[in-house]
Amino acid sequence: MAALWVNGQAATTLSLDDGLDRGLQFADGHFTTMRWQQHPLWWDYHWRRLCAANQRLAIQQPPSEQQLLDTIAEATQGQQQAVVKVIITRGCGGRGYASNGMANAERAQWYISTAALPAKQVSIDIGEVTTRLAKQPLFAGLKTLARLEQVMIQRELAQLPWQDALVCDTDGYLVEAAAGNLFWQQGSQWFTPCLAEAGIDGVARQLILNQGWLGDVKQVRIALKDFKDVDNAFICNSVRGAVPVNKINGKVVSFPELPAVLQQIVAP
Numbered sequence: 001m002a003a004l005w006v007n008g009q010a011a012t013t014l015s016l017d018d019g020l021d022r023g024l025q026f027a028d029g030h031f032t033t034m035r036w037q038q039h040p041l042w043w044d045y046h047w048r049r050l051c052a053a054n055q056r057l058a059i060q061q062p063p064s065e066q067q068l069l070d071t072i073a074e075a076t077q078g079q080q081q082a083v084v085k086v087i088i089t090r091g092c093g094g095r096g097y098a099s100n101g102m103a104n105a106e107r108a109q110w111y112i113s114t115a116a117l118p119a120k121q122v123s124i125d126i127g128e129v130t131t132r133l134a135k136q137p138l139f140a141g142l143k144t145l146a147r148l149e150q151v152m153i154q155r156e157l158a159q160l161p162w163q164d165a166l167v168c169d170t171d172g173y174l175v176e177a178a179a180g181n182l183f184w185q186q187g188s189q190w191f192t193p194c195l196a197e198a199g200i201d202g203v204a205r206q207l208i209l210n211q212g213w214l215g216d217v218k219q220v221r222i223a224l225k226d227f228k229d230v231d232n233a234f235i236c237n238s239v240r241g242a243v244p245v246n247k248i249n250g251k252v253v254s255f256p257e258l259p260a261v262l263q264q265i266v267a268p
Helices: 022-026 043-056 065-075 148-157 203-211 260-265
Strands: 003-006 029-036 082-089 109-115 124-133 164-169 174-176 181-186 189-193 218-220 232-237 241-248
Touching: 022 082, 029 043, 043 065, 043 082, 043 203, 065 082, 065 109, 124 148, 124 232, 148 164, 174 181, 174 189, 181 203, 203 232, 203 241, 203 260, 232 260, 241 260
Parallel strands: 124 164, 124 241, 189 218
Antiparallel strands: 003 109, 029 082, 082 109, 164 174, 181 189, 181 232, 232 241
16 A cells, blocks of 8 residues: 655654755755565665765754664565655755755655555566756766656656667666566676766665576676667666566567576566
8 A cells, every 4th residue: 555654653744844855956865765575675785875875965853774674674564565655855944955954954754665566567668768867977876856857758668669768868878667677698708887977876786696597697888879789788777677678679689688696686
């Protein structure tokens, strides 16, 4: 059952006494989305992601790890599996961009929501979209609340014959998929896009790279026009795990099967 929790309390009404949340006004915050299977899957990675984003965005007085875990446990009580989203914003404030002088002294506001786990995808087709990602090294890798590019990509995808997208930056270099990170294989070598200037460094991506399940994966800058002769590919995120790619721009992948070592992270 869907639910929303604000600062550790079940939300029935929202007070505007301190002004609107800056996350709503300016996308001034970040989030992480995880799979719940009687516990938050890969929690250590999600917690490190939240801490890194708080530090890089200079968000003050964020919730503690135990506060988050206690609220997640309460929000998912009685559920065997679910999707859990944790959102942290700079807090509530007035009209202007500046955050200094806020009445609540920059006390972070945090939200936890739950939803049903989406239906399992056995494989997907992916293809090019015209919407591009802006390059901003300051935020590269972070999952900030500013996701308007992804919203427009999903609107574009709805008119196309594939389920996910090959997303590039404004220079035409491959960055990620619409809702996950991309890995591909040529011969015996695995690759994934470099995320130094744009894109989200997803938890599943971090896990795969850190565990070395695919060997020495090369993180590369590759123009979309040079993305060809792919033998195998998959999309990954922390909710679905990993999903093999069947076709790229209408062309069947040579070996559209997920590497056996990644079956352990596939969502049920």
